[in-house]
Amino acid sequence: METQKPSFFDQVYAVVRQIPEGRITSYGAIARYLGSPQSARMVGWAMNASHSQPDIPAHRVVNRKGLLTGKHHFGGTHLMEQLLMEEGVAIQNNAVLHFDQHYWDPQSELPAL
């Protein structure tokens, strides 16, 4: 419904949707890839709206500290951690272990805008 015009949200969805399995990225990385590092907040907000998008592996998106800040949005369960664990990503204390190892930089993996 409504006229879905091209917006930051769509770009965020596009990037998150292209995150390889077993990899994770940060809000700032996506925002920076879009050209606005300070729009990291919008990325998080986009994820909130991602509930309307079935192909948005939001569990692969964590904050700069590797903390599963959005876990609370997955139903209040360890679903987010479980999903990552299923993909081979170790989680401890709501934080991603070897964050740097599983880190996936869109700016490095995806073509520049």
Place this chain on the structure above:
DNA sequence: TCCATGACATCCA
């Protein structure tokens, strides 16, 4: 119509 908030990150003092 205007104001406040949002799953964050970065800069300045």
Place this chain on the structure above:
DNA sequence: CTGGATGCCATGG
């Protein structure tokens, strides 16, 4: 080094 303020776009009240 630590704390506070700012920035971005969109949505909700």
